[in-house]
Amino acid sequence: MADFETETAGKASGAMLAIGELADRIGVPTHVLRYWETRFPQLRPLQRSGRRRYYRAEDVALAERIHHLLHEKGFTVEGARKALSETGGAVRAEPVSPTVAIPVAPTAASDGIPVEALIALRQRLAAALG
Numbered sequence: 341m342a343d344f345e346t347e348t349a350g351k352a353s354g355a356m357l358a359i360g361e362l363a364d365r366i367g368v369p370t371h372v373l374r375y376w377e378t379r380f381p382q383l384r385p386l387q388r389s390g391r392r393r394y395y396r397a398e399d400v401a402l403a404e405r406i407h408h409l410l411h412e413k414g415f416t417v418e419g420a421r422k423a424l425s426e427t428g429g430a431v432r433a434e435p436v437s438p439t440v441a442i443p444v445a446p447t448a449a450s451d452g453i454p455v456e457a458l459i460a461l462r463q464r465l466a467a468a469l470g
Contacts (some may be wrong), residue, residue, distance in 0.1 A: 356394040356396055358395075362399075363402060368407065380420075380424065
């Protein structure tokens, strides 16, 4: 019987999750899930009486992919939408980088800033904000 249970309050693996349960599972507030529903047309939970949302297994998987794209890969919402629509929901696309104007000395012979330097900067900023 333990094979059929998940970490979420001992529910069976095929059981639907309420919005609060899914929010706790992926670590975002419930209002973020409601926002994602407005931006990702694929994310459509069942709504029962009183507009209570219930997420099926495929909705849970999609919400986890969206969270991965936005919070771990650094995609913008638009970039994540494109990645999900282009790949049929699979997470394979590269993150969309925001356009940032960084002054480069006129004598510099490079085409821009090395990716490694940008990654290091992003990690330092995340550590400072985290």
